[in-house]
Amino acid sequence: MPILYNFTKMLRQPFTIYHHFLLLNLLSSVVSVTTANNEVAALYSWLHTSPSFSSSFSNWNPSDANPCSWSRIIYSRKNFVTEINIQSVALNIPFPSNLSSFPSLKKLIISDANLTGSISPDIRYCNGLTVVDVSSNSLVGNTPYSIGQLRNLEGLILYSNQLTGQIPKELGNCINLKDLRLQANKLSGNLPVELGKMSKLETFHVRGNVDIEGKNPDELGECRNSKALGLGDTKISGSLPASLGKLSKLQTLSVYNTNPSGEIPLDIVNCSKIGNCKNLKVLDLSSNSFSGSIPRSFGNLSYLQELILSNNNISGSIPSIMSNASSLLRLLLDTNQISGKIPAELGLLTQLYVFSAKQNKLEGSIPSTLANCSNLRLDVILS
Numbered sequence: 001m002p003i004l005y006n007f008t009k010m011l012r013q014p015f016t017i018y019h020h021f022l023l024l025n026l027l028s029s030v031v032s033v034t035t036a037n038n039e040v041a042a043l044y045s046w047l048h049t050s051p052s053f054s055s056s057f058s059n060w061n062p063s064d065a066n067p068c069s070w071s072r073i074i075y076s077r078k079n080f081v082t083e084i085n086i087q088s089v090a091l092n093i094p095f096p097s098n099l100s101s102f103p104s105l106k107k108l109i110i111s112d113a114n115l116t117g118s119i120s121p122d123i124r125y126c127n128g129l130t131v132v133d134v135s136s137n138s139l140v141g142n143t144p145y146s147i148g149q150l151r152n153l154e155g156l157i158l159y160s161n162q163l164t165g166q167i168p169k170e171l172g173n174c175i176n177l178k179d180l181r182l183q184a185n186k187l188s189g190n191l192p193v194e195l196g197k198m199s200k201l202e203t204f205h206v207r208g209n210v211d212i213e214g215k216n217p218d219e220l221g222e223c224r225n226s227k228a229l230g231l232g233d234t235k236i237s238g239s240l241p242a243s244l245g246k247l248s249k250l251q252t253l254s255v256y257n258t259n260p261s262g263e264i265p266l267d268i269v270n271c272s273k274i275g276n277c278k279n280l281k282v283l284d285l286s287s288n289s290f291s292g293s294i295p296r297s298f299g300n301l302s303y304l305q306e307l308i309l310s311n312n313n314i315s316g317s318i319p320s321i322m323s324n325a326s327s328l329l330r331l332l333l334d335t336n337q338i339s340g341k342i343p344a345e346l347g348l349l350t351q352l353y354v355f356s357a358k359q360n361k362l363e364g365s366i367p368s369t370l371a372n373c374s375n376l377r378l379d380v381i382l383s
Contacts, residue, residue, distance in 0.1 A: 039081050039363070040067050042101035082105035088112045095139060100125040109172045111157075119158075135181070137285035140164065143182075148173040155179040159205065167206070172197040182206045183230060190214035191236070196222035205230035209255060211335055212236060216255075221246040229232040232284065239289040245276040253280065256308070257287040262295040284308040286332070291315065294338075299324040308328045312355070313337055319356075323348040330354040334379065337361060342380070347372040355380065 047053060053060070062072050066079040074083035076261070081102050087109065094117030099105070105126045111133050114115055118133065118141030129150050139161040147156065148170025153284040154177060163185040172194025178201060188211035193206070196219025204226065213235040219228070221243020228251060236258045244253070280301050286308045293316025298307065304325045310332045317340030318333065328349050339361040346352070347369025355370075356379040363383050370376060 005169045019139075034039040037065065038101050040064055042096075042098045043067055043070070043073070043081070043084075046096045046098060047093065048090070052089050052091060052094045056089050065360075074107075076104055078104075083107040083109070084185075085109045086111075086113055090114050092116070095119055095123065095134070099123055102126060103128075105129060106176060107131040107133075109133040110137070114138055116140075118142070119144055119147075119163075121146045123147060126150070127152070129153055131155040131157075134161070136160040138162060142166075143168055143171075143187075145170040147171065150174060151176065153177055154200075157181045158185065160184045164188065166190070167192055171195070174198065176200055178202045178225075181205045182209065185209055186213055190219055191220075191378045193217045193219045195219060198223055200225055203228045204228060204248075207232040209234055209302070214238075216241050216244075223247070224249070226250050227279075228252040230254045232258060234258050237238055245303065247277055250277040251279050251303075252282040252286040253277070254282065255288070256284045278303065280304050282308075283305045285312070286310040288312055293317070294319055294322075294333075296321050298322060301325050303327050308332045309336065311335045315339065317341070318343055318346075320345040322346065326351075328352055331356070333360065335359040340364070342367055342370075344369045344383075346370060349373060352376055 002057040002174060006338060020097065023301060036267060038312065040062060044060060047057060057071060067073045067081060068075045068079055073081055074085065076082050082104050085107065091113040095115055097120050099120060099122050101366050106128055106233055107130060110132065113279060115134060115137035117139065119139060121144040124146035127150060130152050131154060131211045133155065135157045141163065142165035143158065143163055145168040148168060151174065153174045157179065159181045165187065165188060166189035167182065169192040172192065175199050180201060181203060183205040185205065187209040190213060195217065199222065202225050207230040212232060215238035216236055218241045221241060224246060226247045227249055232254045240255065281303055282305060284306065287310065291314065292313040293383060294314060299321035305327050306329060314336040315338065318338060320343035323345035326349065329351055331352060332354065334356045337359065337360065341364035343363060344367040347367060350372050352373045353375040354377050358379050360379045361383060362380065364382060365382065370378065
C-alpha cells in the first residue's frame with residue numbers, strides 16, 4: 001500500500017524530469033520482481049515432478065522471491081536467470097515447454113539427464129542464448145527450425161539423442177555458431193548448403209546418423225575456421241570436395257564408413273587439396289570405397305598424428321615422402337590393394353608406434369630403418 005500511495009501522490013505533483021526518473025525506476029523494479037517471480041514458478045512447475053527433485057534440488061523453494069540461491073542456476077545482478085546447468089542427474093521429465101519465462105537466459109545446459117519429449121520451438125523466445133547443450137538424453141522429434149532465430153548462438157550440442165528429420169537449413173542463420181554437434185541421432189536427408197554461411201564454425205559432427213545422405217556440399221569449404229569435421233557412419237557419398245583445401249585450420253577430418261556399398265573415388269585432384277590443411281592431426285577415411293593411390297601431398301602434413309586409410313581399394317605404393325609427416329603416430333593402411341616395397345624412409349618417423357599394412361600386395365622385406373621407431377607395433381604381411 002505505501003508504494004501505491006506514494007505513486008498516486010507523485011502523479012498529483014507537477015511532472016518533472018525527476019518524477020520521470022522515479023517513475024522509470026519504480027516500473028523497472030516492478031518488472032524485475034514480476035519476472036523473477038515468474039522464473040521461480042516456471043522452474044518449479046517444470047522440475048518438481050522429477051523423481052530426483054527431493055535429492056538433487058532440495059533448496060528449490062517455490063516461496064522464494066527469486067531463484068538466486070537455487071543450485072544449478074546462475075543469475076544476473078538483477079536476479080534474472082542467465083544459466084540453467086543440470087548435468088548427470090536423472091530428471092526423467094520432458095524438455096521444458098515454458099522457456100519464454102526466461103528472457104535473460106544465455107546458457108541452457110541439461111545433459112545426461114534422461115530428458116524426454118521434443119525440443120520446444122518456443123526456444124526462439126530466448127534470443128540471448130549463446131549455448132544450448134541437451135546432449136545424451138532421450139529427446140525425439142525434429143530439430144526446430146526456429147533455432148535459426150537465435151542469432152547469438154555459439155554452441156548447439158544435441159548429440160546422443162533420438163532426433164529425427166533433416167538438419168534445418170535455417171541453422172545457416174546462426175552466423176555466430178562455432179560448435180555444432182549432432183552426432184549419434186537418427187537424422188536423415190542431405191547436409192544443407194546453408195552450413196556454408198557459418199563462417200565462424202569450428203566443430204561440426206554428424207557421425208552416426210546413418211540416414212544422412214547425398215554429397216559433401218562444396219559450401220563446407222566456406223567454414224574457414226573449421227577445426228573438426230566428423231562425417232563418419234553416414235550415407236554421404238561422392239569424392240571429397242576440393243573446397244576442403246580452404247580449411248587451413250582443420251585439425252580433424254573423419255569421413256569413415258560412409259556409403260560403403262558405393263564407389264567413392266579417391267580423386268587425386270580433390271584429395272590433394274587436403275595437403276593444404278597443414279594443421280591436420282587426424283585424417284580418417286577408413287571403411288569406404290576410395291580408390292587411386294595415396295596422395296603425395298599427405299607428406300606435407302607435418303602435424304599429422306593419425307592417418308587411417310584401412311578397408312578401401314587404394315592401390316599404388318606407399319609414398320616415401322610420407323616420412324616428412326614427422327609427427328605421425330599411427331599409420332593404418334591395411335586391407336587395400338597397395339603394392340611395392342615399404343619405403344626405408346619411414347624409419348625417419350621415430351614417433352610412429354602403430355603401422356598396419358596387412359592384407360595388401362606389399363613385397364620385399366621389412367626395412368631395418370624401422371628399428372629407429374623404438375615403440376613401433378608392426379602389423380605387416382609381405383608376399
